[in-house]
Amino acid sequence: MAATIRDVARASGVHVSTVSRSFSAPHLVNDTTRSRVMAAADALGYRPNRAARALTTGRTLNLGLVVADIANPFFPPLIKAAQAHARSGDYHVFVADADEDPRAEEELIRTLTKQVDGVVLCSPRLSNEVIVRLAADVPFVVVNREVDGLPSVLMDVARGARLAVAHLRALGHTRLAYLGGPSGSWTSRQARAAAGIPVIGPNQPTAQGGADAAEAVVAAGVTGVLAYNDLVALGLVEGLAALGVRVPEDVSVVGVDDILPGRLNRPKLTTVAMPTEAAGRTAVDLLLGAADGPVTLPTAFIVRESTGEAPR
Amino acid sequence: MAATIRDVARASGVHVSTVSRSFSAPHLVNDTTRSRVMAAADALGYRPNRAARALTTGRTLNLGLVVADIANPFFPPLIKAAQAHARSGDYHVFVADADEDPRAEEELIRTLTKQVDGVVLCSPRLSNEVIVRLAADVPFVVVNREVDGLPSVLMDVARGARLAVAHLRALGHTRLAYLGGPSGSWTSRQARAAAGIPVIGPNQPTAQGGADAAEAVVAAGVTGVLAYNDLVALGLVEGLAALGVRVPEDVSVVGVDDILPGRLNRPKLTTVAMPTEAAGRTAVDLLLGAADGPVTLPTAFIVRESTGEAPR
DNA sequence: CTGAAAGCGCTAACAT
DNA sequence: ATGTTAGCGCTTTCAG
Numbered sequence: 001m002a003a004t005i006r007d008v009a010r011a012s013g014v015h016v017s018t019v020s021r022s023f024s025a026p027h028l029v030n031d032t033t034r035s036r037v038m039a040a041a042d043a044l045g046y047r048p049n050r051a052a053r054a055l056t057t058g059r060t061l062n063l064g065l066v067v068a069d070i071a072n073p074f075f076p077p078l079i080k081a082a083q084a085h086a087r088s089g090d091y092h093v094f095v096a097d098a099d100e101d102p103r104a105e106e107e108l109i110r111t112l113t114k115q116v117d118g119v120v121l122c123s124p125r126l127s128n129e130v131i132v133r134l135a136a137d138v139p140f141v142v143v144n145r146e147v148d149g150l151p152s153v154l155m156d157v158a159r160g161a162r163l164a165v166a167h168l169r170a171l172g173h174t175r176l177a178y179l180g181g182p183s184g185s186w187t188s189r190q191a192r193a194a195a196g197i198p199v200i201g202p203n204q205p206t207a208q209g210g211a212d213a214a215e216a217v218v219a220a221g222v223t224g225v226l227a228y229n230d231l232v233a234l235g236l237v238e239g240l241a242a243l244g245v246r247v248p249e250d251v252s253v254v255g256v257d258d259i260l261p262g263r264l265n266r267p268k269l270t271t272v273a274m275p276t277e278a279a280g281r282t283a284v285d286l287l288l289g290a291a292d293g294p295v296t297l298p299t300a301f302i303v304r305e306s307t308g309e310a311p312r
Numbered sequence: 313m314a315a316t317i318r319d320v321a322r323a324s325g326v327h328v329s330t331v332s333r334s335f336s337a338p339h340l341v342n343d344t345t346r347s348r349v350m351a352a353a354d355a356l357g358y359r360p361n362r363a364a365r366a367l368t369t370g371r372t373l374n375l376g377l378v379v380a381d382i383a384n385p386f387f388p389p390l391i392k393a394a395q396a397h398a399r400s401g402d403y404h405v406f407v408a409d410a411d412e413d414p415r416a417e418e419e420l421i422r423t424l425t426k427q428v429d430g431v432v433l434c435s436p437r438l439s440n441e442v443i444v445r446l447a448a449d450v451p452f453v454v455v456n457r458e459v460d461g462l463p464s465v466l467m468d469v470a471r472g473a474r475l476a477v478a479h480l481r482a483l484g485h486t487r488l489a490y491l492g493g494p495s496g497s498w499t500s501r502q503a504r505a506a507a508g509i510p511v512i513g514p515n516q517p518t519a520q521g522g523a524d525a526a527e528a529v530v531a532a533g534v535t536g537v538l539a540y541n542d543l544v545a546l547g548l549v550e551g552l553a554a555l556g557v558r559v560p561e562d563v564s565v566v567g568v569d570d571i572l573p574g575r576l577n578r579p580k581l582t583t584v585a586m587p588t589e590a591a592g593r594t595a596v597d598l599l600l601g602a603a604d605g606p607v608t609l610p611t612a613f614i615v616r617e618s619t620g621e622a623p624r
Numbered sequence: 625c626t627g628a629a630a631g632c633g634c635t636a637a638c639a640t
Numbered sequence: 641a642t643g644t645t646a647g648c649g650c651t652t653t654c655a656g
Contacts (some may be wrong), residue, residue, distance in 0.1 A: 002426065002449060004633055015643050020635055030641055045449075049426045051363040051372065052633035055648045060363065062406075062427075070392045073385060073572065080382045080409050092424065094374075095407035097395050112404065114314065114361045115374075137314060207576060236574045241578075260385060260575035263545045264519060266553075315651055327627045332651055342625060364649035525640045 016139030159270030173224030181228030210235025248308035393592030472584030485536030493540030524545025560620035
């Protein structure tokens with residue numbers, strides 16, 4: 001059995017409360033006493049039991065991070081940054097994958113609630129009402145969604161979308177389309193509104209979704225497309241290739257996210273880069289009270305190889 | 313404040329122990345009593361506090377999952393599968409990113425120990441000795457590494473490597489090389505030994521690592537290469553392109569892992585597919601005692617577009 | 625089948 | 641500066 005605070009107390013000849021204080025309020029205990037305590041703790045390999053501590057303090061030092069789909073390359077950098085940042089504040093993070101299912105998402109949050117000091121909800125599939133209701137039980141920070149009264153971390157897709165459309169227009173494209181994402185998606189709504197171009201979709205937010213849309217794109221006679229995200233864009237490129245349509249010679253494609261596969265792809269994807277790492281860190285800051293209110297993070301427009309002059 | 317077991321007891325007119333039993337040992341309590349308790353619990357929105365429960369039972373119903381780098385596309389499918397499987401047993405999972413740093417890895421494990429019933433160590437960068445020492449405090453399952461006395465989940469890279477080499481030979485390639493990974497990597501050692509071809513490396517297990525190796529590959533006059541993983545392979549393809557060398561016309565490249573970027577890439581990567589989802593599930597099973605001993609999972613060799621006939 | 629009581633590991637008043 | 645005590649929310653003997 002692992003050493004408890006009592007073992008340390010016995011070994012160092014002080015009361016348990018002194019040991020407790022040595023760890024959680026060092027300044028309240030005599031230097032020499034404390035060093036004796038610490039020595040004993042070290043020798044025994046003692047580490048405070050965080051769960052037990054949480055029971056009295058009410059703070060678990062745990063955070064929940066609920067994402068729509070871990071396997072979506074958009075999330076890992078966010079998770080990684082959030083986790084690293086949380087660690088620096090001595091927090092652990094539960095990562096929960098909702099598998100794009102609102103019901104799973106809700107259940108996950110419910111069971112996590114008691115065990116964390118707050119949860120970061122990334123690209124939730126849940127309705128705002130449900131989110132607000134759940135927020136009564138535990139502090140929330142929502143990423144990629146505006147929910148009344150809750151702190152959120154947003155990314156400025158609107159600006160990215162405008163830049164993308166301007167870029168395509170500058171290349172001579174006149175027939176443009178937005179390949180929309182899932183109907184509930186905040187990001188999709190933002191981008192669509194900002195782009196102000198005809199919409200094809202909704203589509204599955206996956207490569208398959210993009211591939212499936214290839215025919216519709218060709219049928220519409222479109223030469224420049226802004227896709228819901230990089231995955232869709234990548235799928236579209238693939239689908240177009242299968243139809244004998246080349247990117248960027250025949251059709252220019254812009255993605256959103258700047259995920260790794262887009263950078264490795266050939267042609268390398270032109271994209272609206274989302275600040276995922278910053279979002280992860282910011283969300284944690286909001287949760288821990290180190291920052292305030294809704295934050296909108298800037299996006300960047302990155303021109304690579306999937307866009308080119310309009311065919312004539 | 314959230315409802316506690318005491319609130320439920322009061323509301324349903326029974327003792328707390330009866331409420332407790334209603335949840336954790338339903339068969340020990342009268343049907344009608346229990347339904348009364350459950351109704352009250354429901355009305356109050358009561359959920360047992362898992363941390364408090366853990367204090368008495370010693371079981372946290374939490375698992376730790378330590379990975380070398382969440383942002384490496386190899387891990388997310390494994391994490392996702394492990395997490396989903398854990399959930400089905402009512403377990404939550406802490407995901408910890410060691411950021412390829414052995415010291416961070418150790419610290420992460422240490423702080424997690426008390427809070428979990430077991431930890432899955434994926435592709436650890438830690439030495440076997442340290443792992444064994446840490447294993448004294450908490451059940452371990454190690455993925456992609458053999459550690460004496462610890463249950464592990466292995467993937468049969470050796471067979472995959474042999475298949476890859478045979479495939480390249482059958483295409484007429486005679487000058488082959490293995491682009492090795494980090495020196496501490498179990499997978500790298502396995503593949504190298506099984507491939508039985510000259511080694512170039514070690515290399516960083518990233519796309520950059522692969523790109524950096526392009527010159528050496530060309531200098532060696534190699535026409536068929538098996539890379540440490542898909543990321544390295546993808547980077548190599550990129551690096552070769554920059555040197556004017558085409559894949560697969562001039563050089564054939566085989567990766568390992570079967571990550572998403574390889575499937576989306578053009579040319580699509582020929583690869584040794586690793587059973588990541590199965591590994592995630594199996595690791596959890598081993599941890600929860602639902603399965604035994606070291607398990608070696610089969611790999612699959614998938615021919616796609618990055619390999620072709622040797623140039624003549 | 626249910627109640628009473630002790631205790632898990634720790635912290636937080638309150639004393640001293 | 642340190643010891644005493646109570647108690648966080650829950651489970652688990654032990655009685656009844």
